[in-house]
Amino acid sequence: MIADLNTGTEISPNDSDARTTVSNAIEVEHIVKKYGDFTAVDNVSFRVKEGEIFGLLGPNGAGKSTLIRMMTTLIPITAGTARINGHDVQKDPNAARRAIGVIPQALTSDIDLTIEENLIIYAKLYDVPAKKRKAAIDELLELVDLTKWRNAQTKTLSGGMRRRLEIARGLVHSPQIFFLDEPTTGLDPVSRVAVWEMLTNIKSHRQLTILITTHYMDEADRLCDRIAIVDHGKLVALDTPMALKASVPGSNVIEAQFENPPADWEEKLHQLSAVTSVQHEGAGMYRILTGNGSKTTTELVELAVQAGVGVKSLSVQNTTLDDVFVHYTGRQLRDELQKAYSFVMPPRPGM
Amino acid sequence: MNRMMAIIEREMRKFFRSPALMMVSMIFPLVQLIVLGNAFGGKIKDAKLGLVDQDGGTQALKIREAFDSVRSNMRTFEPVYYTDQKRAVDDVRNGKIDGAVIIPPQYSRRVYEQDAPRIALVVDNSDNFMSSTLEGELTDITNALNQPTVSPRILQQTVLQIVELYPYIEYMKYLLPGSITLAMFVSVMIGGGMLYIDDKARGVHEGYLVTPITKMELVFGLNGAGAIKAVLTGVVITLVGSLLAGVGTVFHLDTDLGLMVMILLTSVGLNSMMFLMMVRVEDPLVPRATFGILNTLLFFPSGAIYPIQAFPWWLRAVAKADPFTYAVHGFKCLLLKETGLGAVVPDMIYLSIFALATLAVATPLFKRTL
Numbered sequence: 001m002i003a004d005l006n007t008g009t010e011i012s013p014n015d016s017d018a019r020t021t022v023s024n025a026i027e028v029e030h031i032v033k034k035y036g037d038f039t040a041v042d043n044v045s046f047r048v049k050e051g052e053i054f055g056l057l058g059p060n061g062a063g064k065s066t067l068i069r070m071m072t073t074l075i076p077i078t079a080g081t082a083r084i085n086g087h088d089v090q091k092d093p094n095a096a097r098r099a100i101g102v103i104p105q106a107l108t109s110d111i112d113l114t115i116e117e118n119l120i121i122y123a124k125l126y127d128v129p130a131k132k133r134k135a136a137i138d139e140l141l142e143l144v145d146l147t148k149w150r151n152a153q154t155k156t157l158s159g160g161m162r163r164r165l166e167i168a169r170g171l172v173h174s175p176q177i178f179f180l181d182e183p184t185t186g187l188d189p190v191s192r193v194a195v196w197e198m199l200t201n202i203k204s205h206r207q208l209t210i211l212i213t214t215h216y217m218d219e220a221d222r223l224c225d226r227i228a229i230v231d232h233g234k235l236v237a238l239d240t241p242m243a244l245k246a247s248v249p250g251s252n253v254i255e256a257q258f259e260n261p262p263a264d265w266e267e268k269l270h271q272l273s274a275v276t277s278v279q280h281e282g283a284g285m286y287r288i289l290t291g292n293g294s295k296t297t298t299e300l301v302e303l304a305v306q307a308g309v310g311v312k313s314l315s316v317q318n319t320t321l322d323d324v325f326v327h328y329t330g331r332q333l334r335d336e337l338q339k340a341y342s343f344v345m346p347p348r349p350g351m
Numbered sequence: 352m353n354r355m356m357a358i359i360e361r362e363m364r365k366f367f368r369s370p371a372l373m374m375v376s377m378i379f380p381l382v383q384l385i386v387l388g389n390a391f392g393g394k395i396k397d398a399k400l401g402l403v404d405q406d407g408g409t410q411a412l413k414i415r416e417a418f419d420s421v422r423s424n425m426r427t428f429e430p431v432y433y434t435d436q437k438r439a440v441d442d443v444r445n446g447k448i449d450g451a452v453i454i455p456p457q458y459s460r461r462v463y464e465q466d467a468p469r470i471a472l473v474v475d476n477s478d479n480f481m482s483s484t485l486e487g488e489l490t491d492i493t494n495a496l497n498q499p500t501v502s503p504r505i506l507q508q509t510v511l512q513i514v515e516l517y518p519y520i521e522y523m524k525y526l527l528p529g530s531i532t533l534a535m536f537v538s539v540m541i542g543g544g545m546l547y548i549d550d551k552a553r554g555v556h557e558g559y560l561v562t563p564i565t566k567m568e569l570v571f572g573l574n575g576a577g578a579i580k581a582v583l584t585g586v587v588i589t590l591v592g593s594l595l596a597g598v599g600t601v602f603h604l605d606t607d608l609g610l611m612v613m614i615l616l617t618s619v620g621l622n623s624m625m626f627l628m629m630v631r632v633e634d635p636l637v638p639r640a641t642f643g644i645l646n647t648l649l650f651f652p653s654g655a656i657y658p659i660q661a662f663p664w665w666l667r668a669v670a671k672a673d674p675f676t677y678a679v680h681g682f683k684c685l686l687l688k689e690t691g692l693g694a695v696v697p698d699m700i701y702l703s704i705f706a707l708a709t710l711a712v713a714t715p716l717f718k719r720t721l
Contacts, residue, residue, distance in 0.1 A: 072561050074721045094563040102561040108554040112365045124357035125562040153368075169558075 055224035101170030126173035160191025252293030358572025388523025401451035408459025528682030529655025543577030
């Protein structure tokens with residue numbers, strides 16, 4: 001199975017009717033966003049099926065947040081179309097807004113209000129009938145495990161609890177599609193896992209389509225049915241995590257640290273059999289992608305003995321999404337000028 | 352409508368949960384009222400006035416007696432006697448005394464001979480207020496000395512008789528209308544300006560924009576909340592300020608009705624002006640940086656602390672457009688003059704038109720997207 005990057009759907013000989021049998025919750029076609037001469041999103045197309053968890057990965061400044069903001073009606077589209085639950089976000093934005101719940105990147109709940117008050121205000125903004133409001137809030141608080149904190153002021157909550165509140169807030173009107181823009185950024189590992197479990201739990205209780213952007217590969221690998229990788233505003237890969245891993249040359253990764261390797265060591269490692277790429281990561285550490293982990297490891301140890309180079313550490317593992325990401329985007333981290341925002345408000349003291 | 356009310360509800364919950372914000376918006380105008388009202392409203396007391404008597408005659412003695420009378424009664428100044436004219440003038444220059452009166456030699460003889468008798472007053476005119484007070488006091492004394500011993504039966508000169516419509520209005524009372532308007536301005540500046548931009552920068556508005564709320568609901572919700580905060584501030588400052596300044600008209604029901612309408616229209620007008628100024632601003636530093644400029648530009652030309660008639664033409668033009676001018680005039684009429692609603696209708700009409708105009712310009716500028 002491979003991804004057709006023009007339409008964003010998989011094309012498989014056994015799955016030719018997929019487009020007609022499964023309806024799409026999100027359809028993005030040839031979407032473009034320009035800020036003056038700068039193209040933040042460049043002709044991106046993809047479709048997300050109902051009930052799917054779809055991940056958007058990309059380095060900083062790749063255009064993920066811009067894509068989400070266009071789909072959620074926050075910024076106008078320069079060209080192309082985005083349909084949410086069948087509604088064109090430009091022609092019928094309010095219908096699209098009613099169908100979606102959005103968790104923005106920043107923690108935007110009101111810190112002076114209590115958890116319950118935050119949810120009440122948003123329930124009113126979404127026109128949730130007064131009779132259903134209380135039941136909906138009670139259910140959500142239970143779902144995100146914040147029932148006993150419902151009267152606590154938001155400023156007294158930890159980062160993980162605030163993120164859970166934001167998730168509840170985004171679901172208060174029972175949307176069909178849920179957008180989460182880097183929901184676990186800034187959270188400690190325990191809170192991150194708690195948010196993952198919460199999302200999985202919510203997904204099992206409600207018929208939801210989820211679109212999530214993240215920097216964390218393990219998060220995407222664990223949560224997402226399909227992943228799109230965006231770089232320089234373009235869609236560079238789109239498939240299931242398994243298929244993406246398979247698309248990277250080399251099925252194993254060897255990480256080895258050497259003592260005083262010679263200057264041409266990287267070149268010598270490249271000549272070992274089945275090696276597809278070698279990355280020098282500093283301090284004598286090398287990351288080697290290979291199609292045959294065991295054979296390459298044997299040859300590598302022999303080479304080190306012959307060359308008199310000491311091996312400090314050595315590990316062999318399967319290809320991860322990190323390797324997929326590096327393969328498609330070049331580097332793990334890249335800071336680019338964020339054109340969309342010139343100012344970011346610092347958090348208030350005590351937050 | 353429900354969504355608009357949700358925005359107002361959120362803002363009001365925040366407002367009542369942050370008493371510090373309420374206090375800040377009220378304390379500044381109250382402090383100004385108390386400090387400026389007491390600092391500027393008083394009369395000069397116990398100034399030091401040097402007296403150099405180079406005559407020593409009976410007419411000079413009359414002046415000394417007049418000085419002693421002022422010291423005992425009005426206490427405007429206290430005479431300090433000098434024998435050396437140069438030293439007295441030096442002491443005025445150095446600030447040891449506030450002025451010096453010099454009675455020249457032969458003064459008494461000239462008085463008797465009606466030969467243009469003169470006395471000199473040396474003042475430090477770098478302090479206009481002090482010098483004009485001493486000049487006024489000395490003019491009164493010389494006028495009294497010039498009165499004929501026996502008054503003519505029929506006055507031969509035109510006499511101005513002053514009829515004051517109102518009891519003496521202390522400066523603190525005069526300042527009260529300006530303080531009420533300023534309090535509402537500070538409230539919209541903080542509650543409608545700074546918090547609005549802070550919310551935008553923190554992404555709170557991003558949360559609103561993904562909901563089905565319409566542009567008009569958002570505009571009216573934000574403006575309604577800002578105006579309600581300003582109304583609450585206006586009501587509190589009118590009551591507290593009136594008690595502090597000793598203005599009893601606030602307890603008249605007719606006046607209260609007019610005051611409520613004025614407070615409401617001033618709040619809406621000032622808030623919509625602030626909304627227009629901040630509608631495209633993203634940087635939270637902007638409202639903070641412009642606060643001082645706006646305060647100076649709106650408060651001082653309004654006639655709140657000095658009469659507009661004393662301004663140069665260009666400052667009068669600023670005063671004409673300034674909503675503060677109409678608010679201050681309206682509050683002055685109602686609180687200090689008890690004029691009734693008729694006298695403040697033009698102020699109310701201007702504030703209403705101003706509010707509608709600023710809102711009409713701001714609404715199309717308000718972006719429903721980021």
